[in-house]
Structures are given as C-alpha cells and as structure tokens.
Amino acid sequence: MTKIAVIGAGSWGSALALVLADNGHEVRLHARREDQVDEMNQCHTNESYLPGVVFPASIRAYTKMKEVLQGVSVVLIAVPTKAMRETMRALLPSLAEDAMVIHASKGIEPVTHKRVSEIIAEEDKQMKKIAHIAVLSGPSHAEEVALRQPTTVTVASENIEAAQFAQNLFMNKQFRVYTNPDLIGVEMGGALKNIIALVCGITNGLGLGDNTKAAIMTRGLAEMSRLGVHMGANPLTFSGLSGLGDLIVTCTSVHSRNWRAGRMIGEGLSMDEVLAQMGMVVEGVRTTKAAYELAQEKGVEMPLTEALNSVLFEGVTPQEATEQLMARMRTHEVETLFE
Numbered sequence: 001m002t003k004i005a006v007i008g009a010g011s012w013g014s015a016l017a018l019v020l021a022d023n024g025h026e027v028r029l030h031a032r033r034e035d036q037v038d039e040m041n042q043c044h045t046n047e048s049y050l051p052g053v054v055f056p057a058s059i060r061a062y063t064k065m066k067e068v069l070q071g072v073s074v075v076l077i078a079v080p081t082k083a084m085r086e087t088m089r090a091l092l093p094s095l096a097e098d099a100m101v102i103h104a105s106k107g108i109e110p111v112t113h114k115r116v117s118e119i120i121a122e123e124d125k126q127m128k129k130i131a132h133i134a135v136l137s138g139p140s141h142a143e144e145v146a147l148r149q150p151t152t153v154t155v156a157s158e159n160i161e162a163a164q165f166a167q168n169l170f171m172n173k174q175f176r177v178y179t180n181p182d183l184i185g186v187e188m189g190g191a192l193k194n195i196i197a198l199v200c201g202i203t204n205g206l207g208l209g210d211n212t213k214a215a216i217m218t219r220g221l222a223e224m225s226r227l228g229v230h231m232g233a234n235p236l237t238f239s240g241l242s243g244l245g246d247l248i249v250t251c252t253s254v255h256s257r258n259w260r261a262g263r264m265i266g267e268g269l270s271m272d273e274v275l276a277q278m279g280m281v282v283e284g285v286r287t288t289k290a291a292y293e294l295a296q297e298k299g300v301e302m303p304l305t306e307a308l309n310s311v312l313f314e315g316v317t318p319q320e321a322t323e324q325l326m327a328r329m330r331t332h333e334v335e336t337l338f339e
C-alpha cells in the first residue's frame with residue numbers, strides 16, 4: 001500500500017483516485033474548492049465532474065497542498081496543462097525529497113512548446129526534489145474508468161523501473177497498464193490527438209460523414225507521427241495506445257470534450273461561446289496553437305493543425321478550411337517511400 005497525493009479533482013484526477021483507492025492505496029485528493037472537498041469527504045461524490053459516481057470512502061480530500069502532501073512520496077497530477085506551472089509552484093515547497101511525479105495531462109504549452117514532463121522538470125530545476133517523472137496516457141474517458149469499464153493505458157518514463165513502479169500502482173482487473181520508455185512519443189500522442197478530435201467534431205458539426213472522419217483520423221495520425229518523430233519519438237509509439245488508441249477514443253466518442261467542442265464550432269458557435277458552455281478543459285485549443293507554432297518553427301508539414309489554427313485564431317470559416325484542405329497540392333500518401 002502506497003500513500004499517493006492526487007492533485008486535481010476534476011474528471012480525470014477523481015477517476016484515477018478511484019482506481020488507486022480500489023487498489024488499496026491511501027489516496028489524498030487535492031481540490032481547489034472547499035465545497036468540493038466537503039462533498040468528497042462527506043458524500044463521497046463529485047457531482048460537478050463525475051455525476052452519479054460513488055467514490056471509495058477511503059479517499060480523503062483537502063484544499064491545502066501542505067496537508068495533501070503530508071508523508072507522500074508519489075504524486076499524481078491531473079490538471080489542465082495551462083495550470084501545470086502554477087500547480088508545480090504550489091506543491092514543490094511541500095514535496096518530499098526524491099519524490100516520484102506521475103502526470104496524466106495531455107497538452108503542449110504555447111510559446112515555450114514544452115511537453116508536460118518538461119514543464120515539471122523545469123519548475124523543479126532549483127529545488128531538485130523529483131527523482132522520476134512519468135506520464136500516464138492512452139484511450140481513457142474518465143466517465144468509463146469511473147464505471148470500472150475495461151480500459152488500457154500506457155505509462156512512460158525515461159526510467160523503465162519508474163514506469164514499472166507506476167504500472168504496479170494502477171494496474172487492476174479493469175485497468176490494464178502497459179509501459180513504454182518513449183516519454184516523448186507518449187506525451188506527443190496524447191496532446192496532438194486532441195487537435196484531430198476537434199477537427200473531427202467540426203466536420204460532424206458541418207454535417208459531414210464517415211468518409212471525412214476516416215480521412216481526418218488517418219491523415220491526422222500521419223501528421224501527429226511526423227511532428228512526434230521530428231521531436232525524437234519512436235514512430236511505433238503512434239500506433240499504440242497513446243497514439244492510434246487515443247485518437248480513436250477521442251475522435252469517436254460523445255464523452256470527448258475536444259470532439260464536442262469541435263462539433264459546436266462546426267455548428268456555428270464561436271470559440272468563446274463553446275468554451276463558456278463546456279465548463280471543463282478543452283486541451284486541444286491551446287495545443288493547436290502550440291503545435292502549429294512548433295511545426296512552423298521546425299518546418300514540419302501539419303495541414304490539419306494549420307487549418308484548425310486558422311479556424312480557431314484567424315477567422316477562417318470551417319467551410320473555407322475544408323475547401324482549402326481538399327485543394328492542397330497532390331502528394332504521395334507514404335512520403336518516405338519516395339524520398
């Protein structure tokens with residue numbers, strides 16, 4: 001039994017806290033709101049994020065970082081990527097030496113273009129409290145994990161023993177965990193699939209069908225892999241759970257916030273209207289900006305990302321973006337064969 005702090009009591013932090021509590025670990029959950037802490041401790045529910053789910057009574061929630069980190073050497077962080085730096089700054093002073101940090105967030109930071117593990121390492125540069133960083137990623141909607149439906153994910157770390165340690169923490173009969181040493185590939189896949197899910201949602205909102213969806217998912221995977229490999233990822237990682245697997249679950253499920261946000265944009269709502277309606281994080285919006293900037297900087301071709309960036313931030317309509325994509329210069333499908 002391990003004492004684990006889960007930072008972030010939204011959909012994903014709560015669902016993973018439930019998995020860890022099911023496995024007999026002592027789970028301490030950090031929430032920002034006092035009423036959410038009271039709800040979890042007294043009613044064992046989290047109605048604003050996972051309605052209808054009853055959590056194991058062993059999960060204890062706190063608002064104070066110092067309290068949640070008491071006696072803890074393993075921390076799981078599940079907050080939106082944009083909150084990662086402020087979360088690290090809040091937790092580092094109370095974090096134990098040689099701690100292990102596992103994150104479960106799926107984004108890339110605009111401007112710096114950093115992956116989440118890079119943000120965590122950068123924030124720890126002065127204090128040097130973290131021994132190992134790992135990421136947990138893969139096709140996993142919180143709503144289904146909380147119902148204990150069979151789910152598979154990957155844990156990646158540059159240190160394979162750390163990945164195996166995390167695998168053992170989470171693995172159970174309904175939650176199967178694989179390991180992968182390719183931290184870059186696993187993080188890039190998890191972040192970039194959100195862009196492709198937004199595009200799929202937009203085409204559904206436009207009333208387009210399955211041919212279009214298949215095209216976007218297939219060519220989307222091609223451009224995700226192209227950028228990932230350029231950044232140092234193993235190409236095979238993109239055919240695994242954190243690549244293709246997560247692409248399928250995010251592009252085809254009504255649970256996906258990215259897909260739903262895309263659909264509303266396709267139906268004609270503005271991005272501000274959509275984000276106001278969602279009330280939960282839509283990681284793909286900021287990650288589109290980050291990936292677009294990164295692809296431009298590195299000279300990597302990412303037509304779908306570029307098209308989505310033009311819709312989200314440059315006033316191009318979804319219809320115009322679709323026409324522009326279809327009118328692109330003819331090209332080979334598998335580019336490396338002809339180089």
Ligand SMILES: NC(=O)c1ccc[n+]([C@@H]2O[C@H](COP(=O)([O-])OP(=O)(O)OC[C@H]3O[C@@H](n4cnc5c(N)ncnc54)[C@H](O)[C@@H]3O)[C@@H](O)[C@H]2O)c1
Binds near residue numbers: 010011143283
């Ligand atoms: N929900 C899922 O099914 C799922 C699955 C896999 C990965 N993820 C990833 O997990 C991360 C968290 O997603 P989520 O679904 O739990 O989000 P959510 O919107 O459901 O909850 C976000 C949580 O982070 C907290 N938070 C802390 N600081 C914040 C800040 N500055 N701004 C906003 N929220 C802040 C919120 O209070 C809330 O508890 C994302 O990167 C997401 O891509 C989510």
Ligand SMILES: O=P(O)(O)OC[C@H](O)CO
Binds near residue numbers: 139194197257282
């Ligand atoms: O709801 P989304 O679109 O943030 O996707 C949730 C998970 O990342 C699916 O694996």
